[in-house]
């Protein structure tokens with residue numbers, strides 16, 4: 001065996017994605033596997049709207065993780081786009097992780113997704129029982145049994161993103177299902193999501209933090225410009241936050257602008273941590289009436305067909 005051959009021999013590379021109903025811990029799990037904050041998490045369901053990839057680098061394998069929005073029944077136009085996005089993602093990956101939390105009873109949402117997955121005969125599905133730190137041992141065991149009855153799984157792995165339980169095992173199990181081949185991404189690269197999109201997601205997360213009850217899904221953020229300031233080690237970012245109604249604008253702005261200011265500060269700190277540079281953030285807010293139901297507005301806000 002030559003030197004060149006031995007470099008790729010046995011090396012595996014490919015794509016995985018996690019599906020599951022909203023809030024089961026998909027984004028958190030991906031972050032824990034990748035080891036860096038590349039997807040956005042929040043205690044509010046359905047915060048993930050874009051496909052974001054993170055890359056797990058190992059000497060023997062490279063696992064590219066595609067994060068999907070929660071697979072759910074469409075209600076608004078935005079919902080319908082999410083579902084077609086999810087389904088097209090599912091046929092393009094090498095392995096799927098189907099996430100069900102350890103502590104929750106299996107419900108209609110889980111069954112709905114299990115049925116969809118049964119229709120994708122070619123792609124192996126690993127069932128992942130998440131958040132094991134939140135459930136007693138016997139409950140986790142019971143859940144493993146119940147999940148095994150939901151469908152034909154390539155494997156079942158209980159994990160906790162919070163305390164790290166079985167994360168290596170899960171990576172091993174996913175890697176086993178990847179085709180042999182050389183690495184797809186260069187060494188230090190963690191995500192191929194454009195920086196602008198990640199910055200917009202961080203801003204949206206900061207906005208949602210304070211007002212989750214009042215306006216759960218009515219906020220979109222667009223980063224219009226990102227420019228290094230001449231002669232200074234600082235990045236100027238101009239972003240616009242869209243809400244659906246004037247009343248929502250008032251909530252986000254807060255008393256004498258106090259809330260907006262706080263959101264701006266929090267978002268700026270997150271962006272600085274992500275990009276490793278000082279940031280000036282110009283954050284404006286606009287009303288785009290009923291943007292979730294309007295195809296033209298959706299395109300403008302970056303949700304393409």
Ligand SMILES: Nc1nc2c(ncn2[C@@H]2O[C@H](COP(=O)(O)OP(=O)(O)OP(=O)(O)O)[C@@H](O)[C@H]2O)c(=O)[nH]1
Pocket residue numbers: 020021022023024025026027028029040041042043044045046047048068069070130131132133134159160161162163
């Ligand atoms: N205790 C505990 N909490 C977790 C764990 N994983 C996720 N969570 C929490 O569960 C909530 C939802 O996690 P997300 O990762 O945003 O869930 P998601 O499935 O990506 O949600 P969507 O984006 O809505 O599809 C967050 O508050 C997380 O902090 C875990 O292993 N243990």
